[in-house]
Amino acid sequence: MAIDGIQVLVRTVTGHEAAILESWLGLLKSGGSLQTGRIREVELQAQARTVFGQLRDALASGESDGHAAPYETLRETLADISRSRAIQGFTPTDTANFVLSLKEPILTALDAANAGDMASLVAGTRAANRLLDGLGLYTMEVFQTGREEVIGRQSQEIAELSTPVVQLWDGILALPLIGTLDSARTGVVMENLLQAIVDEEAEIAIIDITGVPTVDTLVAQHLLKAIAAARLMGADCIISGIRPQIAQTMVHLGVELNVVSKATLADAFALALRRTGRTVVRRAAPAPVAADDRR
Amino acid sequence: MDRIPILKLGGALIVTIQVDMHDRLAMALEEDLTSRIAATGARGVLIEISALEIVDSFIGRMLDNIAAISRVLDAETVVVGMRPAVAITLVELGLTLTGIKTALNVERGMALIQARLDEDGDLGNARASRED
Structure with a gap:
């Protein structure tokens, strides 16, 4: 294949940075995680900006594999986010959507930037899909691990609580x-x-x-x-x-x-x-209260 | 070779195990105890194992053997003072020592033996007391 998909992707993301970020924020906002009240809008925006910034930096290295070294910081940020979401009680869908909803804006931008060039569009789309799916899966994996840690701790607490003598x-x-x-x-x-x-x-x-x-x-x-x-x-x-x-x-x-x-x-x-040689006996019926009063 | 002392108290023999049991010591104890029961006509054997920290299947079987031998010689074995860890180990080894009576400490163990002696009255006790 003559056209390098990742280069197309880098060009598009750098070129349409503002538009992609804005569209992503819009999607996140309407995505439902805000409605649950578990996270504030400002916080969500800050998270999205950080992730997007790190994604752009990582892409600039020209590496397309989400597990490679340039993506290290991005992976750490995503791990932090999904771990905290696991503890806060987000649904798996919400957590996965955080990354996966970035796909739509990027694909739209790719579409707009490479309107005439079919080969570039296909290659860029492929690269974007592969990268974002990988990151989405990674997020889910960390989310799952976080949940398992919570469950493990709870079962230990239950075990400690439930064996008294x-x-x-x-x-x-x-x-x-x-x-x-x-x-x-x-x-x-x-x-x-x-x-x-x-x-x-x-x-x-x-x-x-x-x-x-x-x-x-x-x-x-x-x-x-x-x-x-x-x-x-x-x-x-x-x-x-x-x-x-x-x-x-x-x-x-x-x-x-x-x-x-x-x-x-x-x-x-x-x-x-x-x-053990003991018995329980009823004491002799207590004297009526009236008798006590008379004394 | 060291031996574990066997003390006679009335109609009972008392053994306290205060060292780590190795196999030869255990076998020597079994032999000594058998001959002492036969010689004194004791009606109860009290084995105190509160200092015993390590047991294996051999020691467990030895306890079982001693109990069986004592029963044949008309004496009752009471094991007292077993540590929790030792009890768990024996159970995990599948040795529940069903033929042995157990008690928490020497006092209660002696009470068990005394109860048996009282039951028999002076008749069964005659030889053991005479040799006092």
Whole structure:
């Protein structure tokens, strides 16, 4: 091919700079990201100007590959923008459109500049498409990574929040489990439980699974491991809070938990008290209030 | 070769493991303990492992063996003071030591053995007490 598309693109972008930028800003404004209220118009304009300026500088190097060295600053700016958009909660469409909406103004400018020269127009269009698509994809990639980081941090926070060990009485611990049990969480739960058994010198630990949505063979195995470890430390476990549906599923799956199991935490607690030689009794009926007043 | 001391207290034998167990030490302990149970007619064996930081499958199996041997010789084994990390390791190794009684500390372990001694009354205890 005789005509270098990137040269055509450089010429057009430098020649029609003002027109392209203005048209792009117009598109961004009507694009909908402003309506969500997540970003102010001034900020959006500043971002667009920076990106466009850096794109022009990078293009001046004559390089057409978006991954090459001249595009380094532009890529960093785009990464910053899309990362902050991921945290601010922009939709993927909004983020991708930020770069992709630049295509329209550039193509229009190319069209106007090379009206008579079909070969130049095609070559320039091709170069512009390749470059802007690459940058758009890069933006999406960073956006995705940013979202994944957010999700990872959240799941870690959830894991930390949801594995408390509570002391119910002298020597009696409760472990209210909430949410799905996977092997990573079971590890944390087990360590917390065993450490609490040592710290509180507990004889009995009640594992309450009211908040566990499903119990399959894997979850049951995890539970059994925790119970076996607690037994090795010299503490007995009681399971409580198995919901009717879960009991059915467990039986149908053939899952067997060979431990004492009680319907509610209260029942389990009563059993634990009995095993440690305590009982709960109702005090003698309190004297009527009227009798007190007369005294 | 060092050996782990075995102490006799009434009808019970007490072993505290305070060094890292290596395989020969474990086997020596198994042998010593067997002969001591037979010699004293002890009814309970208390193994205190709160200082034991590292276990492998061999040590786990040794504990199981000691418990099985003791049972044959009519003594009950109680393992006390296991660390959380050790418990997790044993469970991950698949050694849940189902034949062994466990307790959190020596006090509770002795209470378990004492309960058994009381149950048997003076009759079962006769030989062990006589040798005091």
